[in-house]
Ligand SMILES: Cc1cc2nc3c(=O)[nH]c(=O)nc-3n(C[C@H](O)[C@H](O)[C@H](O)COP(=O)(O)OP(=O)(O)OC[C@H]3O[C@@H](n4cnc5c(N)ncnc54)[C@H](O)[C@@H]3O)c2cc1C
């Protein structure tokens with residue numbers, strides 16, 4: 720299938736980019752490996768979660784929160800907001816489609832993208848002039864290997880699997896990592912009556928994809944590209960633009976405000992450079 724723009728990932732960054740492209744009347748396709756949009760928010764977050772920043776700093780482009788929204792938007796309301804966003808901008812992701820690799824073809828000046836339909840297992844190929852990687856900074860939950868871990872008889876879960884402290888009342892729980900999630904989960908556990916401790920050392924997150932020259936490989940397949948942390952090689956504020964029509968949305972480590980900036984920059988850039996014939 721030949722496209723002007725292919726967006727990989729239907730989280731907030733992919734959705735925001737889609738909306739911004741629509742504002743410039745640029746056609747795109749958005750593919751998502753899960754069976755729904757914003758899977759992080761629907762399926763991999765805990766019950767207590769609210770947006771950590773006030774709503775003014777957490778709106779996606781062209782759509783403020785309704786006036787009666789609480790200052791710190793609860794997870795369920797954020798999901799509702801995203802659903803309205805999707806409806807308003809008529810975003811129709813192709814779900815259950817996991818991108819495995821993308822290579823830039825110099826003669827045709829196009830990205831050749833290989834994806835897999837996760838339901839049928841079939842290969843799906845796309846050609847695109849512009850490729851927007853919006854696969855998220857927190858792609859995979861990783862539990863680092865700890866020597867002697869196999870001798871631990873308790874349960875060990877990643878924060879993406881944590882829902883509520885209700886299930887842990889009266890248990891002794893160790894939370895490893897003290898970012899926003901670690902701190903809040905420790906608080907949630909303690910307030911549900913778990914005997915909670917927390918270990919503090921900056922956690923290491925790995926991104927989703929790597930880049931070598933003009934080839935992007937997505938996690939779970941090969942590993943060679945982006946920098947070692949899985950972030951674009953160019954740092955903020957230039958992180959969003961790669962070479963050969965490659966863009967990154969949502970890798971500024973600046974949350975939803977960073978996503979909004981990336982999406983607007985990317986769509987304006989594509990609109991500016993877009994060759995009317997190829998778009
Ligand atoms: C617990 C938590 C709380 C947060 N709270 C805030 C907050 O209060 N305020 C704030 O500004 N930010 C917050 N953030 C940070 C950030 O805003 C969110 O992580 C946001 O969801 C990032 O959006 P994204 O679209 O970049 O990534 P994601 O939401 O991770 O979306 C990426 C999408 O890409 C899909 N995908 C990945 N790989 C592939 C592939 N190979 N092929 C196809 N699809 C793929 C994934 O399935 C996913 O749906 C929080 C993050 C976390 C983890």
Ligand SMILES: *[C@@H]1O[C@H](CO)[C@@H](O)[C@H](O)[C@H]1NC(C)=O
Pocket residue numbers: 753754755758761762
């Ligand atoms: C994620 O949650 C949504 C709704 O809450 C559901 O429709 C979807 O099937 C879930 N997906 C996965 C992979 O669990």
